[in-house]
Amino acid sequence: MLSPGTLFDLLVAQEIEFFTGVPDSILKSFCAYIIDHSPKGNHIICANEGAAIGLAIGYHLATKKTALVYMQNSGLGNAVNPLLSLADKEVYAIPVLMMIGWRGEPGCKDEPQHKKQGRVMLAMLEAMEIPYRLITGDITTARKTLREALSYCREKSAPFALIVRAGDFDTYNLQDAGKSHLPLTREDAIKLVINSLSDEDIVVSTTGMSSREVFEYREKLNRGHDRDFLTVGGMGHASQITLGIAHQKQERKVFCLDGDGAVIMHMGSMAINGQQKCANFIHIVLNNGAHGSVGGQPTAGFDIDFKQVARAVGYRTILGAENEGEVMQALRMVNKSQGPSFLEIRVNKHYRKNLGRPTVSPIENKMSFMEFLS
Ligand SMILES: Cc1ncc(C[n+]2csc(CCOP(=O)(O)OP(=O)(O)O)c2C)c(N)n1
Numbered sequence: 001m002l003s004p005g006t007l008f009d010l011l012v013a014q015e016i017e018f019f020t021g022v023p024d025s026i027l028k029s030f031c032a033y034i035i036d037h038s039p040k041g042n043h044i045i046c047a048n049e050g051a052a053i054g055l056a057i058g059y060h061l062a063t064k065k066t067a068l069v070y071m072q073n074s075g076l077g078n079a080v081n082p083l084l085s086l087a088d089k090e091v092y093a094i095p096v097l098m099m100i101g102w103r104g105e106p107g108c109k110d111e112p113q114h115k116k117q118g119r120v121m122l123a124m125l126e127a128m129e130i131p132y133r134l135i136t137g138d139i140t141t142a143r144k145t146l147r148e149a150l151s152y153c154r155e156k157s158a159p160f161a162l163i164v165r166a167g168d169f170d171t172y173n174l175q176d177a178g179k180s181h182l183p184l185t186r187e188d189a190i191k192l193v194i195n196s197l198s199d200e201d202i203v204v205s206t207t208g209m210s211s212r213e214v215f216e217y218r219e220k221l222n223r224g225h226d227r228d229f230l231t232v233g234g235m236g237h238a239s240q241i242t243l244g245i246a247h248q249k250q251e252r253k254v255f256c257l258d259g260d261g262a263v264i265m266h267m268g269s270m271a272i273n274g275q276q277k278c279a280n281f282i283h284i285v286l287n288n289g290a291h292g293s294v295g296g297q298p299t300a301g302f303d304i305d306f307k308q309v310a311r312a313v314g315y316r317t318i319l320g321a322e323n324e325g326e327v328m329q330a331l332r333m334v335n336k337s338q339g340p341s342f343l344e345i346r347v348n349k350h351y352r353k354n355l356g357r358p359t360v361s362p363i364e365n366k367m368s369f370m371e372f373l374s
Pocket residue numbers: 022023024025072074075078186206207208209210233234235258259260261262263288290291292293294299
């Protein structure tokens with residue numbers, strides 16, 4: 001196994017000093033190490049993986065140096081456009097060292113949303129003509145791999161991908177566990193929202209633990225899962241799925257249970273939610289200021305004012321809550337008011353270690369959900 005600190009030192013020794021990306025569970029320890037050890041300004045957690053490629057391009061233009069961009073392989077899709085139409089040798093020829101966590105590696109157990117992406121990841125890189133190498137094992141091999149990767153990036157002035165497999169890194173825990181004064185956990189907030197729903201209300205929940213918590217709570221209530229669409233992949237797109245439903249089912253209330261990291265990932269969608277003036281559209285952001293599902297790395301969630309953004313883009317009802325009483329009151333308001341509605345619930349980062357995973361397949365989820373909608 002590779003120590004995150006050793007890899008970080010190897011990178012710095014080879015003049016990789018700027019880090020950006022979107023966190024991933026496989027890269028969790030490495031991300032935590034960068035957060036704790038890179039000097040201020042040398043590490044930016046980006047909105048999405050494409051944006052991270054953009055930052056790496058800007059960094060290179062300004063310094064002539066190569067940045068490291070880390071991501072889960074789900075994020076490769078977000079990165080494809082700036083990689084092919086900007087960084088590519090046939091366009092601006094920008095060196096970028098990518099580090100990609102390989103979820104869904106063939107032969108390894110993983111969730112349904114990771115299987116296809118895991119199977120086609122290397123073929124995607126090949127199609128994009130981006131060379132790659134697994135970075136594993138002992139420090140001597142890692143040093144050699146890194147040297148080869150960087151000489152490719154620098155000589156060809158082009159992107160190169162280092163692939164990290166599950167379990168490749170030793171554990172390193174984020175120093176600032178983000179203990180928060182906020183009384184509610186994300187799961188508490190989800191329970192309060194679900195308890196307030198009427199039987200006809202529709203839920204679309206975001207990628208990561210939120211959907212798992214929704215699933216488990218419905219299980220506990222013995223209510224079935226047909227009211228919920230779990231956005232297990234496609235991080236950042238839950239609100240547009242919600243809008244697509246809300247437009248067609250105007251007599252039903254449609255709730256999006258979103259995450260701060262997910263909203264920020266594709267924040268432009270908020271503009272469309274506001275513009276569309278769908279009276280039955282309710283956007284609830286469970287803001288824990290972190291990518292809670294993949295290691296708790298900070299987002300811009302607590303540094304920005306989501307409510308002001310919602311106001312500026314035209315949501316009609318805008319509310320915030322932090323404790324049970326406020327959440328209950330806000331939900332009563334939401335039920336009485338005209339949408340598009342926005343409710344930010346600020347929560348702490350705590351989560352249950354024994355949280356399960358959906359036992360219903362995505363196709364089963366889709367079939368029962370569509371039945372419920374009709
Ligand atoms: C495109 C893409 N990039 C990265 C991931 C990995 N990922 C899964 S959940 C998650 C964190 C989501 O953060 P947030 O929306 O704030 O919700 P929280 O986990 O904090 O509840 C990340 C980064 C992903 N699934 N898809």
